[in-house]
Amino acid sequence: MNDNSTWAFGTRQVVYGAIGAALYGVLSWVTNIFPLPAAGNITFRPAVAVLIFFSVAYGPWVGLLAGFIGNTLGDALSGWGFYWNWSLGNGLMGLVAGLVMSQITDFRAQGQIIKAVIYGLIGIAVGMLFASLTEMFTGGIDFNTALFGYFTPAFLGNAIVTIVLLPILMVAFAAVASRRGR
Amino acid sequence: MLVTWKYRPRNTFIQRLDPRTRLIFMLCIIFAFTIPEIWDYRIILPLFALSLTLYLMARIEWKDVRRAWIYIFILVFFIVGLNGLLSGRGGPSSVTNLPSPVVFEVPIKIPFTEIGWDVPVTVSKIWFALNQMTRMITMAILAIPIPYTMDPNIYGTAFKRMGASDKVSFTMDLAFRFLPTFARDFTITMDAQRARGYEMEKLKGGIPTRIRKLAPLIIPVVMQSTVTGEEVIDAMDLRAFGTRQRTWVKDNLKYAPRDYLILGIGVAAFVSCCVLKWVFGIGEYFVPDFFMSLFV
Amino acid sequence: MPNQPLIIENLTFKYRTRPELALENISLKVNPGELLLIAGSSGCGKTTLARCINGLIPRSYRGERSGQVLLHGREVADMQISEIAQVVGTLLQDPERQIVASNVFNEIAFGPENLGLPRAEIINRVDQAISRLNLEYLRERETFNLSGGEKQKVALAGVLTMNPSILMLDEPLASLDPASAHEALEVFRSLADEGKTVILVEHRVEDAIDARPDRLLYMEDGKIKYLGPIRDLPPEIDHTKVKLPAPWVVQRVKALDKVPAATPKPEAGERGEPLVVFENVDFRYDEEYPLVLQNVNLKIYPGDLIAVLGPNGAGKSTLVKHAIGLLKPTRGRVLVEGEDTRKMSVAQIARTLGYVFQSPTHMLYAPTVREELEFGPKNLEFDPASIPQYVNESLLTVNLKGLDEYPPLGLSFGQQKRTTIAAVLAMRSKILIMDEPTAGQDFANYTRFMKALCDTSDNAQSILTANFAATIFITHDLDLAVTYANRVLLFGDKHIIADGKPQDVLKDDQLLRKYRVRPTSLLRLNLDLLPRTGRFLPAESLAAFA
Ligand SMILES: Nc1ncnc2c1ncn2[C@@H]1O[C@H](COP(=O)(O)OP(=O)(O)OP(=O)(O)O)[C@@H](O)[C@H]1O
Ligand SMILES: Nc1ncnc2c1ncn2[C@@H]1O[C@H](COP(=O)(O)OP(=O)(O)OP(=O)(O)O)[C@@H](O)[C@H]1O
Numbered sequence A: 001m002n003d004n005s006t007w008a009f010g011t012r013q014v015v016y017g018a019i020g021a022a023l024y025g026v027l028s029w030v031t032n033i034f035p036l037p038a039a040g041n042i043t044f045r046p047a048v049a050v051l052i053f054f055s056v057a058y059g060p061w062v063g064l065l066a067g068f069i070g071n072t073l074g075d076a077l078s079g080w081g082f083y084w085n086w087s088l089g090n091g092l093m094g095l096v097a098g099l100v101m102s103q104i105t106d107f108r109a110q111g112q113i114i115k116a117v118i119y120g121l122i123g124i125a126v127g128m129l130f131a132s133l134t135e136m137f138t139g140g141i142d143f144n145t146a147l148f149g150y151f152t153p154a155f156l157g158n159a160i161v162t163i164v165l166l167p168i169l170m171v172a173f174a175a176v177a178s179r180r181g182r
Numbered sequence B: 001m002l003v004t005w006k007y008r009p010r011n012t013f014i015q016r017l018d019p020r021t022r023l024i025f026m027l028c029i030i031f032a033f034t035i036p037e038i039w040d041y042r043i044i045l046p047l048f049a050l051s052l053t054l055y056l057m058a059r060i061e062w063k064d065v066r067r068a069w070i071y072i073f074i075l076v077f078f079i080v081g082l083n084g085l086l087s088g089r090g091g092p093s094s095v096t097n098l099p100s101p102v103v104f105e106v107p108i109k110i111p112f113t114e115i116g117w118d119v120p121v122t123v124s125k126i127w128f129a130l131n132q133m134t135r136m137i138t139m140a141i142l143a144i145p146i147p148y149t150m151d152p153n154i155y156g157t158a159f160k161r162m163g164a165s166d167k168v169s170f171t172m173d174l175a176f177r178f179l180p181t182f183a184r185d186f187t188i189t190m191d192a193q194r195a196r197g198y199e200m201e202k203l204k205g206g207i208p209t210r211i212r213k214l215a216p217l218i219i220p221v222v223m224q225s226t227v228t229g230e231e232v233i234d235a236m237d238l239r240a241f242g243t244r245q246r247t248w249v250k251d252n253l254k255y256a257p258r259d260y261l262i263l264g265i266g267v268a269a270f271v272s273c274c275v276l277k278w279v280f281g282i283g284e285y286f287v288p289d290f291f292m293s294l295f296v
Numbered sequence C: 001m002p003n004q005p006l007i008i009e010n011l012t013f014k015y016r017t018r019p020e021l022a023l024e025n026i027s028l029k030v031n032p033g034e035l036l037l038i039a040g041s042s043g044c045g046k047t048t049l050a051r052c053i054n055g056l057i058p059r060s061y062r063g064e065r066s067g068q069v070l071l072h073g074r075e076v077a078d079m080q081i082s083e084i085a086q087v088v089g090t091l092l093q094d095p096e097r098q099i100v101a102s103n104v105f106n107e108i109a110f111g112p113e114n115l116g117l118p119r120a121e122i123i124n125r126v127d128q129a130i131s132r133l134n135l136e137y138l139r140e141r142e143t144f145n146l147s148g149g150e151k152q153k154v155a156l157a158g159v160l161t162m163n164p165s166i167l168m169l170d171e172p173l174a175s176l177d178p179a180s181a182h183e184a185l186e187v188f189r190s191l192a193d194e195g196k197t198v199i200l201v202e203h204r205v206e207d208a209i210d211a212r213p214d215r216l217l218y219m220e221d222g223k224i225k226y227l228g229p230i231r232d233l234p235p236e237i238d239h240t241k242v243k244l245p246a247p248w249v250v251q252r253v254k255a256l257d258k259v260p261a262a263t264p265k266p267e268a269g270e271r272g273e274p275l276v277v278f279e280n281v282d283f284r285y286d287e288e289y290p291l292v293l294q295n296v297n298l299k300i301y302p303g304d305l306i307a308v309l310g311p312n313g314a315g316k317s318t319l320v321k322h323a324i325g326l327l328k329p330t331r332g333r334v335l336v337e338g339e340d341t342r343k344m345s346v347a348q349i350a351r352t353l354g355y356v357f358q359s360p361t362h363m364l365y366a367p368t369v370r371e372e373l374e375f376g377p378k379n380l381e382f383d384p385a386s387i388p389q390y391v392n393e394s395l396l397t398v399n400l401k402g403l404d405e406y407p408p409l410g411l412s413f414g415q416q417k418r419t420t421i422a423a424v425l426a427m428r429s430k431i432l433i434m435d436e437p438t439a440g441q442d443f444a445n446y447t448r449f450m451k452a453l454c455d456t457s458d459n460a461q462s463i464l465t466a467n468f469a470a471t472i473f474i475t476h477d478l479d480l481a482v483t484y485a486n487r488v489l490l491f492g493d494k495h496i497i498a499d500g501k502p503q504d505v506l507k508d509d510q511l512l513r514k515y516r517v518r519p520t521s522l523l524r525l526n527l528d529l530l531p532r533t534g535r536f537l538p539a540e541s542l543a544a545f546a
């Protein structure tokens, strides 16, 4: 019931999937309202670092659920409708980043933090590539637009946020986890 | 800031529909366009009319959705504009590179540099842009009314009845349960930090520095949620969650004739798009003569 | 006897991540229809014992367990969690975290749904639980909008639908106003009268006595120190660790012959210019919502030690948030040192007014306690050279010295709370405002820091004399008002009902009850002795007069 292995799916994954989704939804919605500094057409969504953190801490299923449901909720809260390919892309992002979970035993160790960030970046690349490329069919854009107009800014924005915030979140979590010790 | 889920019961045809019907219908229309890749305005327009009718039948107030519409228009213009600028090979919109009369040219210049070029706007590009907008809006407007017109308490059951597992369906319900809680926690944290002199408006420094300065807002909320999680797991285990097949008490969803009607239309739209495209080869992009004659 | 609901024999438990034993050699038998009260200070193992009974240990928490826990004769470790759930119903401390559904009906039905019972049976059980606890009016509500007390009742209903024979209640009264707490205790009593075994964990013995417990189990450091009828409580049970009724404390202190000298509290009065002024303040959260504050007038003077009392949801937090400018009045104005809060930013007001939020987890973020404490002074752009001094002084006052390089998120709840107070102290504000400073703390801990913050005897180097011109705290614990305040505000019906010296405001029994404050034994004793004492005193000091 409280299985911690990578592909287990029990109460633990349901709860953190839901909590991750609600947080990701709320935080993306907040940044939709107060947009952060943007450079060119890169807008920042600090919530992405939270999604990657949940994936790293609780595994791929949690990442998938939190990314998919969270993005859907965030869009719905803002009243924007349902963009299935972006929701799925966010889900993939969490899923891939979550593959690192079993390798993280100490959230404070520098080597492990770097590993988590790398998986996070791979996740972001995969997820955003999926969403950008499917946009060719849903939005009718061509390959160049998908690559340079969508993928590149989305990847860069999410990557910067993750590189900056994920280590901070992991170190903070190490302290919390030391107190619980399940 | 309080997350008020904007749902309100209204006595409309749309709200009397089974939630599953609405979700499935939405997917039918999205997939009708995207799987066989339909770009023929003769197919797009009728489906647009259908979506628009359902949207209007939901009778949501304009002030509720004004922001959403502004967003959608910005998004659409952005996509269409970007597409015009960057268009190259590959993807559906490469069709716009077909030889076609140039209507006018837009000079583009990258600011602070000497680099620039002229983008020719052809008849084909204009028609494609119109098609693209209609097609995107058709897909978007089916989803916009959902938060306003679908009871959030019914999503879990709806997913369960559409074949998802107990656990995945309940994840959906639980996410709805926590949404307002975390929005409130975030507000409280923001207030608590402001009371310690933190001013978000005054974030200074380069982009990484500014992002790092968001930590006092994000960390308390996230860490609190991880602690909450452990207790929720206990609470659910102690009430036997996941030990056997669940009963869903609110499982009184039933398809009525009107649901079969809407589902029928949705499935028919999807199937006919596939058949038209793959069997008869209808659905490709082309510029109709009447549009061409406007310019030539 | 197989039908004994709970037998514990030689139970010992050690968490995997801790070197010391959390429980040591616990043996206990509980009968049907018995109400057992478990008391003891923070960290003594109450929750751990509860986890052993409801099967979370050894199922979810890893560690070394020996001995036996038998539910109706069966070992817990060998039972399915779905079986245990139908024998032991558990109510956790914070109902906010126990509720898993967005709507009341679904919440109550959650357990039976998981058991896969037929729909009609589930609805039947939900209806029974609802009428048992008189919750008809909540049936269709969203759980998010419920008050703390309502959440607690809904969570209890959700547990009752599993038809457990044992109820395990882990500090269920923490966030309730006194009247709601009393109602909850009455419900627990009647459940025991119906034949259920009720195990109630609560370190405020004084409050829990309302439920007329059959026996008391007192724990210290994971061991049983006393088990027996509550009346025969042996004197070694420390009245500074658990909250006992005032007359008992007086007896004990007299028996031990250690009557402390009474410490004088400064008199409240209109001394000098007021620091904060509320002028005809109205407030609503949104145009569509009703007023929360209506025509509130209030002046806060230097030397005030104000306790704010009132029911759950009355608007106490809303009131004090106006003082720091987090909320601005809909009508009327609030002045801080003569300036309208509308014209100031929260950061500016923070120089005058320090606000400690209710839950420490809402503001702790830094990697070390020291950085956490530097956050405020840095934001206010204090001179960098003087910041270390401010930080060190605050650490000293809340007794956190030595933990400065520790991560705040890794501290215990009590230490976290003190960190938040220190973080506000380091900002050197003139006025200190605390929202429910004692919630979730154990008795010994909160007595310690309330003394540090509010004690104003001449020799005590208290924070008040060092830094603050005035202190305000919101509380549901009437005894705090009796012991530490020199001015009491009773808030209800959108405005201030009564404002004055504790002995004047708190003598009106009817008024208190109307606003859901229940007179405590300490208040009664103080009122009785008032002609001789001339002012309200803590229980220990009363021993000199009684
Ligand atoms: N999950 C855990 N992992 C490791 N140690 C724990 C865990 N939970 C509690 N402990 C430790 O076990 C001891 C007993 O804790 P427990 O929570 O049972 O005390 P308590 O009497 O319920 O205290 P409180 O009144 O603060 O709730 C404490 O030292 C605590 O730090
Ligand atoms: N952000 C908000 N938006 C809308 N209504 C709110 C908000 N915060 C509080 N309220 C409402 O205002 C009223 C007063 O709330 P407040 O938190 O001030 O009560 P309180 O006296 O502090 O209660 P408690 O003792 O439970 O802490 C309540 O009815 C509450 O539901």
Ligand SMILES: [Mg+2]
Binding pocket: C046, C047, C048, C170
């Ligand atoms: Mg406890």
Ligand SMILES: [Mg+2]
Binding pocket: C316, C317, C318, C435
């Ligand atoms: Mg309050």
